Amino acid sequence: MNPRCFALGSSLAVAQLQSGDIVAWGDSAVNFNAPPTPPLLSKLIVDDTSTVALSENGQILEWDYLGNPSATIPTFTNSVTDFSAASGYRLALLSDKTVVGWKADTGELLDLPVNLTNICQVLTTGIDHFFLHEDGTLTHLATNTGSSAVSDPPSDLSDIEAISISNGLALAIKNDGSVVAWGGKYIEELNDLTNVAHATTYGSTAFIQFNDGSYSFYGFGVPPVILNRSLWACNAGSHNASIQYGGKLRSNLTALADQHTIPTNIPSPKAVAASRYATHVINADGTLSSFGSYYGGDNSLPPNISDAIKLKAKWDNVIAVRENGELALWPQNRFIRTLPADLKPCKDVALGGYRGYAIHTDGTLTHIGWLSSGDRPPAGLTDVKKVACTWYEQIAIKNDNTVVTWGNAGTSSSTTAVLPDGLGECIDAVGTGFLFFAIRSDNTLVRWYASGTTRTLTTFAGTQNFVEVDACTGADLAIARRLDGTVVSIIGDTLIEHPEITNAVQVAAGGEHVTVVEEDGTTHTWGGLFDPINAAPENSVHSAAISRKHGLAIGEDQSLSAWGRDNYDIATIPNDVDGAISVAVGDDVSLVVKPDQTLRVWGDPANPIVSNIPESIGPVTSVSSSSSHAAALLTDKSVIAWGENSSGQNDVPLDLPPIKEIACGASHTLALSEDGFVYAWGNNTYGQSDIPSGLTNVISIAAGQYHSVALKGDGSIITWGDTRNGQHHLHQMSIPVTSIASNAFSNSTFYQFGPSGQQTYDNLTTDMLAAGLSGDDLEITSVPFVDGISNLLKWSSNMDLSSYANHTLEPNAGTSGLPHFSTVETEAGMVFRLEFLRRKNSSLIYNPEFSSNLQSYQAMTGTTMVDSIDGTWEKVTIEKAIDPNGSGTGFGRVRITLP
Numbered sequence: 001m002n003p004r005c006f007a008l009g010s011s012l013a014v015a016q017l018q019s020g021d022i023v024a025w026g027d028s029a030v031n032f033n034a035p036p037t038p039p040l041l042s043k044l045i046v047d048d049t050s051t052v053a054l055s056e057n058g059q060i061l062e063w064d065y066l067g068n069p070s071a072t073i074p075t076f077t078n079s080v081t082d083f084s085a086a087s088g089y090r091l092a093l094l095s096d097k098t099v100v101g102w103k104a105d106t107g108e109l110l111d112l113p114v115n116l117t118n119i120c121q122v123l124t125t126g127i128d129h130f131f132l133h134e135d136g137t138l139t140h141l142a143t144n145t146g147s148s149a150v151s152d153p154p155s156d157l158s159d160i161e162a163i164s165i166s167n168g169l170a171l172a173i174k175n176d177g178s179v180v181a182w183g184g185k186y187i188e189e190l191n192d193l194t195n196v197a198h199a200t201t202y203g204s205t206a207f208i209q210f211n212d213g214s215y216s217f218y219g220f221g222v223p224p225v226i227l228n229r230s231l232w233a234c235n236a237g238s239h240n241a242s243i244q245y246g247g248k249l250r251s252n253l254t255a256l257a258d259q260h261t262i263p264t265n266i267p268s269p270k271a272v273a274a275s276r277y278a279t280h281v282i283n284a285d286g287t288l289s290s291f292g293s294y295y296g297g298d299n300s301l302p303p304n305i306s307d308a309i310k311l312k313a314k315w316d317n318v319i320a321v322r323e324n325g326e327l328a329l330w331p332q333n334r335f336i337r338t339l340p341a342d343l344k345p346c347k348d349v350a351l352g353g354y355r356g357y358a359i360h361t362d363g364t365l366t367h368i369g370w371l372s373s374g375d376r377p378p379a380g381l382t383d384v385k386k387v388a389c390t391w392y393e394q395i396a397i398k399n400d401n402t403v404v405t406w407g408n409a410g411t412s413s414s415t416t417a418v419l420p421d422g423l424g425e426c427i428d429a430v431g432t433g434f435l436f437f438a439i440r441s442d443n444t445l446v447r448w449y450a451s452g453t454t455r456t457l458t459t460f461a462g463t464q465n466f467v468e469v470d471a472c473t474g475a476d477l478a479i480a481r482r483l484d485g486t487v488v489s490i491i492g493d494t495l496i497e498h499p500e501i502t503n504a505v506q507v508a509a510g511g512e513h514v515t516v517v518e519e520d521g522t523t524h525t526w527g528g529l530f531d532p533i534n535a536a537p538e539n540s541v542h543s544a545a546i547s548r549k550h551g552l553a554i555g556e557d558q559s560l561s562a563w564g565r566d567n568y569d570i571a572t573i574p575n576d577v578d579g580a581i582s583v584a585v586g587d588d589v590s591l592v593v594k595p596d597q598t599l600r601v602w603g604d605p606a607n608p609i610v611s612n613i614p615e616s617i618g619p620v621t622s623v624s625s626s627s628s629h630a631a632a633l634l635t636d637k638s639v640i641a642w643g644e645n646s647s648g649q650n651d652v653p654l655d656l657p658p659i660k661e662i663a664c665g666a667s668h669t670l671a672l673s674e675d676g677f678v679y680a681w682g683n684n685t686y687g688q689s690d691i692p693s694g695l696t697n698v699i700s701i702a703a704g705q706y707h708s709v710a711l712k713g714d715g716s717i718i719t720w721g722d723t724r725n726g727q728h729h730l731h732q733m734s735i736p737v738t739s740i741a742s743n744a745f746s747n748s749t750f751y752q753f754g755p756s757g758q759q760t761y762d763n764l765t766t767d768m769l770a771a772g773l774s775g776d777d778l779e780i781t782s783v784p785f786v787d788g789i790s791n792l793l794k795w796s797s798n799m800d801l802s803s804y805a806n807h808t809l810e811p812n813a814g815t816s817g818l819p820h821f822s823t824v825e826t827e828a829g830m831v832f833r834l835e836f837l838r839r840k841n842s843s844l845i846y847n848p849e850f851s852s853n854l855q856s857y858q859a860m861t862g863t864t865m866v867d868s869i870d871g872t873w874e875k876v877t878i879e880k881a882i883d884p885n886g887s888g889t890g891f892g893r894v895r896i897t898l899p
Contacts, residue, residue, distance in 0.1 A: 007044035007051070012065070013720070014051050016041045023693065033067030045085045050104065052085040060092055062104065072107030074100060087126020089143070093119055099131060113139070123165045125150065130170070136160045138172065150183040166201040173199055177211060272517045273313035274510030276473065279525065280318050281517075282308045288320060288328075302328040313510070314351035314389075315473055321346055325361060336369035352389025352431060359384055363399065374408035374417075388438075390431035393417040393450040401425035401441050407450075420448045420455035430478070430509075432471040437478055437490070439466045445480055445490075462488075462495045470509040479507040479514040487516055489526075498524075545583045547627075548745055550590070552583040556864040558595055568604045576600070581859065582620070584664075586643075587627035593620045595861065599632060608643040624664040624703075626744035631662045631669050639671055649682030665703035665721075666744045672701045678710055688721030704742035711740045760843040761898055764795050771802035793818070796844050796896045797837050798873055809835055815869055819848075821892035823882070831879040834860055834892040838874050847895040848878055854891055 006015035012032065014024045022034035038061070043054040050070065053061045058079025062070035078094040085091075089110070091101045097118050101110030110129075116139065121132040128150045131139040136159040140152050150170045157180055160172045170183045173196050181190035195211040270282040281289045286307045302320070305328055310321035317336045320328045325345025329336065336356060343366060348359040354370035363383040367375055374392060381404060386397040393407030394417075403426050407417040423446070429438040437447045444464045448455045463482070471478035471490075478490035485503040489496040503519045516524045544553040550564030550571045558579040562571040570590045577600050582593035589603035589610055597619035603610050609630045619635040629643030629650055637658035641650035647667040656679060661672040668682030668689045676697045680689040686706045695718055700711040707721035717740065768791055789799070789806050798816040799805045809817035812835075819836035838846050850860035862880035869875060882888055 005041055005044050007046045012046050012051075014044055014046055016044065016053075032065050035061070035063055035067055035069065043083070045083075047085045047104070048088065050085075052083065052090065052104075054080055054083055058095065060090075062090075070104065072102065072104060074102055074107060074109060076100060082122060084122050084124045086124050089124050089126045089129070091122040091124050091129060093122045097134070101129065112141070115139070121163060123163060125165055128165065130163055130165055132160055132163050136175065138163065153182055154180060162199070164199045164201045164206075169201045169206065171199045171201055171206060173197075179208075181206070270309065271311040272506050272508045272515055272523075273311040273318060274470075274508040274513065274515050275313040275318055276315050276511030278313075279508070279510065279513075279515045280311055280313055282311050282320065286323075290318075302330055310348055312349045312351050312356075313508070314356070315511070317351055317356070319349045319351065319356070321349060327358060339368055340366060348386070350387035350389060352391075352394070355389070357387045357389075357394070359387060365396070374406065376406075378404065378406050386429060388429040388431040388436060390434055390436060390450045392434075393431070393436075395419070395429055395431070395436065395438075397426050397429060401427060403429075403438075417450065418453065418455060420457045422457055423448075428466075428468055430469050430471045432473050432478075435471070437469045437471055437480075439469055439480070443467065443483065445469065445495075458493060460490070460493065460495050462497075468507055470507055470514070472509045472512055472514065474511040477509065477512065477514060479509050479516065481505075481507045481516075485519070489514065500524075543583070545585045545625075545743070546745075547585040547587065549588065550585065552580070552585060552590055552592065554580045554583055558859070558861040560592060562590065568602075570603045574600065574602060579861065582622040584623045584625035584630065586625045586630065589625065589630075591623045591625055591630060593623050593632075595858070597621070597635060599623060601630075612642050614640060614642055622662065624662050624669075626664045626666050629664060629667070629669075631664055631671075633659060633662045637674070641669055647683035651681055653679060653681060661701055663701050663703035663708075663742075664744050665708065666705040668703065668706075668708070670701045670703045670708055672698055672710075676713070678708075680708065686722035690720060692718055692720055700740055702740045702742040703744065705744055707742075709740050709742060763842075764792060767795060768801055771800075773801065789818070792898070793896060796839055796842075796846075798839075809837060809875075811835060815873065815875075819892065819894045821890075823888075823890075824879070826879065828881070829884075830882040830888075831862070832860075832882060832890045832892065834878045834880075834894070836876055836894045837869075838866075838876050840868075840872055840874055843898070845895075845897045846876070847897075848876070849893050849895060850880060851891045851893075852887070852889060857891075857893065860892060 024032040039055040082093040307323040308320040425441040468481040560580040584591040631641040702709040809820040849857040
């Protein structure tokens with residue numbers, strides 16, 4: 001599909017084809033009807049249940065999913081040159097550079113300021129309207145103070161070339177290529193960027209294109225990977241990794257293990273708190289210490305703090321209460337960006353994601369951070385000593401131990417929060433996600449879900465007498481302390497005793513880990529990464545797979561590396577696994593296709609990937625996995641799947657054609673046929689198994705948790721399925737994509753940028769025409785220079801296309817020629833050596849292969865060396881040890897193909 005224009009909504013994608021026809025796909029496409037005779041369009045936006053468009057002749061059109069036209073579009077005095085639409089609001093930029101705004105449901109015109117003249121760009125989020133003037137200044141209008149409101153831009157902002165706005169994040173590109181960012185989801189590092197050509201925001205993520213054509217992502221949930229240089233990338237919750245040019249693997253999993261490297265004894269600590277990946281301590285002298293890793297922001301501790309008395313942390317923010325009642329926040333500009341000015345003296349503080357509350361010495365509250373609907377405390381609330389926050393609700397414990405609640409009943413609606421019957425008075429509480437834990441005045445521990453209009457208390461069996469509780473933000477793990485100094489972990493409805501701890505004075509919970517401090521300063525920590533083993537491999541990584549807990553990587557020589565948590569020995573390589581050609585990971589499961597094409601699976605015996613593996617699989621080419629189901633591609637190009645099958649994800653269609661690639665989502669499975677068609681089966685809740693109509697010429701596939709991705713031969717990307725995390729928010733790219741990656745644990749899709757197969761072929765054709773070849777000479781035989789060497793092979797090996805050329809590469813020093821294979825004596829012994837040239841960044845596929853009998857070839861493995869020759873060429877050398885007990889006979893070749 002080569003659309004004139006397209007747009008993506010939360011559950012619908014709409015495109016106008018070059019023919020003028022309008023097509024749609026996604027969850028809402030089943031009810032979609034396009035206008036019967038639409039004009040040619042230049043822009044489309046999908047907003048809620050409507051599609052808004054701008055025709056090439058400057059007219060605004062709007063229709064609902066059933067194809068009914070809108071009757072509320074105003075009459076314009078001039079043609080429209082651009083528009084913006086979101087959340088029921090519309091802005092139209094007219095040819096005289098003025099603006100008209102209206103509400104889509106009623107047609108009521110917006111009361112816009114009279115100074116909106118000489119406008120060159122308009123943007124609305126529905127909550128905020130922005131108008132860029134030709135002189136580089138910006139006007140901001142806020143329709144209300146909703147939860148996603150973007151604050152006013154900096155007062156000195158000027159010289160703006162373009163803007164991009166999403167709910168909570170605003171970017172301005174200045175004429176000098178620098179960026180200014182602001183808003184509730186502000187990302188500090190954006191303000192350090194230079195040479196920026198284009199920027200797009202989506203939610204709390206910014207996509208940046210630089211003047212040199214490179215790209216990068218910034219923001220929440222996105223690994224800090226420079227994508228145009230990445231060969232492979234993927235993320236899975238708190239674990240992300242990328243393989244960059246040259247085979248270097250970047251993984252943040254082992255870095256997160258620092259949360260466990262706190263000292264085993266901290267002399268007389270005053271307080272401890274845990275953020276997502278770190279532990280924080282107030283030392284005996286009132287100074288601060290932090291141990292672990294931060295997700296983002298300024299990680300430096302507040303300077304000159306020697307009088308801290310209390311410490312609170314949640315997600316990535318930490319706040320210390322000082323003796324004089326002042327608050328100190330770090331990291332800066334992460335979730336909660338700054339503290340309000342002129343805060344009254346505080347005795348405590350509570351945190352909950354993007355927001356929190358300062359508890360003043362007089363028992364009143366001040367909201368800090370991102371303000372959502374329902375966050376404001378009830379009017380007149382006083383005498384507060386403790387506050388706990390879930391996503392949408394808060395509770396306050398007053399000095400008399402009575403409890404007050406406010407918020408939105410577990411949703412973003414205006415439904416009032418309620419307390420569960422029988423809660424009574426409380427002495428401590430904590431919130432996480434949609435769950436509250438509380439300790440009642442009789443020292444019993446309870447919990448309830450903050451959702452719906454009624455709440456049910458859950459009590460816990462076992463010894464009670466609790467005085468303190470905290471809960472992780474990213475795992476089903478909480479920690480509670482009893483009056484006698486013993487502690488329990490809370491997982492689900494179960495209390496797990498820790499008899500080794502007898503004198504605890506404080507507990508704290510972070511993202512996935514908990515910390516306990518005893519009276520003598522002894523510290524204990526568990527959860528999170530437990531005891532990560534090994535480090536991610538440093539170099540020469542060919543491919544990898546990661547879960548939330550561990551990773552597997554294949555080296556250029558087919559060696560296998562493993563790192564991360566070692567539950568059920570998933571990060572310990574079995575003795576019978578001597579290498580790998582494909583890897584996959586599940587929930588506490590590792591899967592490896594060995595060089596002999598047999599499949600090895602190990603891990604949690606309760607996981608159906610392990611317990612339900614078919615008795616006979618093989619030979620296998622590749623493997624893919626979700627947390628609980630897996631699929632294998634066999635050498636006969638058929639597919640077999642097993643494991644959890646609640647959504648039919650293992651029901652492989654019987655009529656599948658020959659398959660060349662597979663991918664497992666959380667509960668759906670994709671397959672790519674040799675002729676470029678995609679097949680899907682399994683869960684279809686979000687449309688992830690609905691293949692877009694007309695999808696052909698696909699060269700690669702990827703499956704995320706609930707979304708699917710296809711890479712076409714022209715370098716374009718097609719996505720379908722879940723849209724809730726911006727999975728369909730494709731960016732306009734000036735260079736094609738050459739590979740894609742996602743996995744069943746991820747809502748992200750990663751791209752590698754570079755020449756496409758078609759572009760590579762076009763480049764080859766151009767070079768052959770320049771060499772004087774034409775007609776049939778552009779085919780694989782190099783007539784009139786009939787030397788048995790195809791033009792593609794000459795071109796890929798730095799040979800002269802315009803003359804007779806069939807020479808081989810000169811060993812060691814050659815820079816032109818066909819691959820050279822030889823037997824060489826080295827210090828390590830006799831080896832088979834294969835040397836060949838490789839064109840850099842060309843999208844060509846070079847497959848070095850070895851045979852001992854000329855009957856069959858397999859991938860050649862061994863010590864691999866890559867030497868750069870110049871900006872276009874590099875030389876690859878592979879040395880394979882010769883078996884002294886073998887025949888000593890070997891044959892080498894390199895298969896070179898277009899994608």
